[in-house]
Amino acid sequence: MKKVYLTQCGQFAARHGHGGTLAEASHEHNFHYEITFHGPLNEEGYLIDFRVLQDFFTHKINTRLHHADLNSLFSNPTTETLAIWLFERVQAKFPFVYSVKVAEESDRWIEYRGEE
Template identity: 35%
Template sequence: MPPVPRPLVTVARRFHFDAAHHLPRHPGRCRHVHGHGYELEVHWQGPVDPDSGMVVDFADLEREVDERVLRALDHTDLNDRFENPTAENVAVWIWDRLVEAGLPILEVRLHETPTCLVVYRGEHAPD
């Protein structure tokens, strides 16, 4: 009898952090120091484990994001870490930190405001 295929499922967890920044290359008001209450969504994808019934334990995800991302960014001035701390650059940095941990990341969604967000899926534009 052939093995039963395992469902491939996407799971997500939402996090919050507060940070200040300014965009030195921006011609508008964002060149001045200001802050955001960032909402971060991290989406993982993988097969459902037949024993646990899960793709990954949410507690493990929370620990990795806290250790690798939130502790570095929450209540900081992002300009101390990034030359140009746009939401795009921060999202790529978050992706890289979590991929280093070996997590099966599908996408990172970083909400800078309730109506503005960046989505990064690890893709690169051709040169």
């Protein structure tokens, strides 16, 4: 059976700050993400119904993160922590998630592929 990759992209604005060695006051980023799924086509010839995917990201991811204070969601709100959180949340709904990439700047990304 043929396998394909499907990538869902999105963005949201959120705030975070850091203590410890990073020592940054609370500030906002326009985060960008790419979440890639990998698996076989179903009997109808697709991996995921785009409507189901869009509904999940709109209501379970973007609504939760857009204009959020990430410090209230995570004890250590780094981009790395955010990528892992996204992966785990998406994997609970779509077990064939392959990777999550998150960027807070256009020139660097964090990529998480689960426990390898």
